[in-house]
Amino acid sequence: MAMVTENTKKTLNAEDWADAALDAVAEGGLEALAVERLARTLGVTKGSFYWHFENRNALLKVALERWERQQTEDVIARAEVEQDARARIDRLFRGADGSKRAGQLYLAFAVASKDPLVGSVVKRVNERRIRFMVANYTAMGLSAEDARQRAVLAYSVYLGTLQLRRDAPELIPTGPEFHAYMDYISEVLIPGFEARHRASAGPLLAD
Template identity: 45%
Template sequence: MAKGRVTKDDWTMAALRALARGGLSAVAVDVLARELAVSRGSFYWHFENREALLVAALEAWERHATAEVITTVREEGDPWTRARTLFAVALGTEEIAGLEPALVAHTAHPAVAEVVARVTRTRLDFLAEIFGGLGFGPQESRHRALAGYAAYLGWLELRRTAADTAPEALPESPGAQAALDHLIGMILTPPPAPQGAPRYF
């Protein structure tokens, strides 16, 4: 990338890639400058210090991986289509592989903890909204939101730590789509109601 053409977004994305590769310690200005083929001066044109870069990177992740996804899913008119679209997008190909598990692993840092907590609340609330749209009651929607989010985090962790053992978790695996469809079906399908008990639909 040529000097003078590197934007603030280029720096934030480079920071997120570094974080996914090596954690917070990998977000080093000199290393990122070499990756972007620019001098440190480019960094200080956009950011006051490394902490400002980290905050901007976290906010970019929040925007791209949560706010924009929610906006896209809400454009779907049918509740079932919204639900399936959400899980297909969330569990599909990651923009930066390994980023979310890396963020969760670094919540001891106050800036990371704040954004991860905010993203988690937003996602759980939206998941509960999705399940509510499918006809589940408030408590059941909340419980399914928790289960769905746990499945999401676990799926990403399988990709990162057990790709050889669970290759279906990798988007490019031949069995990935069938495994993903099965997982989504399990999350979205209501349990059988006991005899005489009211059903959710």
Template identity: 30%
Template sequence: MALISSKVTPDRPARLTGDDWIECALAVLVESGIEAVQITALARRLDVTRGSFYWHFESREALLDALLTEWRARNTGVMVEALEGTTTLDDGILALFSVWVDHRRFDPRLDQAVRDWARHSEQLRGVVKAEDAARVRAISAFYKRHEFDPKEAFIRARVIYFTQISYYALHLEEDEAIPERMSYLEAYFRSFTGRDIDPAIAAAYRQGKPEGHDE
């Protein structure tokens, strides 16, 4: 009587998903710029054939559109969600601070990579401009919910948003700068709102620390 072999044939690797291609393309975009986001290079990096790509995307342009959709979802969506989940001025401003210093939530390298990409595309410059405007509108709406005059709300939103974006553009947003910026919390809050933060809320925020960082 023949024995039945107990050897199990290893499963073949699971087929890549569209998200796998997007994640790979995002990594290449951040590391090397948009010109490096090429189907052949991505396939080589993922160790698959070019044919695998076309199971998920009709063209490179379709993949690039998906990258922009993901950028919006990550970097604009997280800001909007942070503000919508708060009920007080103090909590909302601190929620923005937390998003901006936690690079697992707002990805400044991705944001900068898309802005670099936009330098070579007039159409994309319009997309980035519209996205900046959407972010400012979200912050402005937050200020208006807390009884700021509409014009003042808009200007304060621009100031707080473009101040942060300039930190990224100038590469000032480093982990070692977090403790120093935290020491200026009350001054930053007053500058961005014209009001004083509740000392108890400031103390609790410091004790909790921005998620993803250790002081």
């Protein structure tokens, strides 16, 4: 047993467990986050888990932090390299993860938001995304009220597309049509958006 624990300590780290936890939540909701099940998926003993985490909630906390960083803070950081507010918003749209897994994960966390730990992170993520868009819409010259309304509308489009990607993926364009769809979204949601503002980031909702 000591040899197994030593090996797993070297081959798995806390981020491996967090990634496995996020995959489990995406597939089966928060109730799928079970230590024994994750250990089987990773091909290790539960001893590896307890080397890194005190309990399930400790793993959930790290998994939520990883989700928040990858799906919000990193995306915003990439958008912030653009000097123009319109290009920043466009890069945000195109750089956000809109995959089926991303939709499953967000919606699973949203459903479980009555859990204090989950709910606080989901609330913070939503507020951070909206706040970033409001700041950029304001920088384009919109009033505070208009910027807020435009940000909420844009975010609603994103969340709605996540749900479509999960529940009715056949409705989302693919290939060249998808990129035309993204151009249309930017033209509708970004006042004064022109082709010259388009960022070089990868596409939102990668097809």
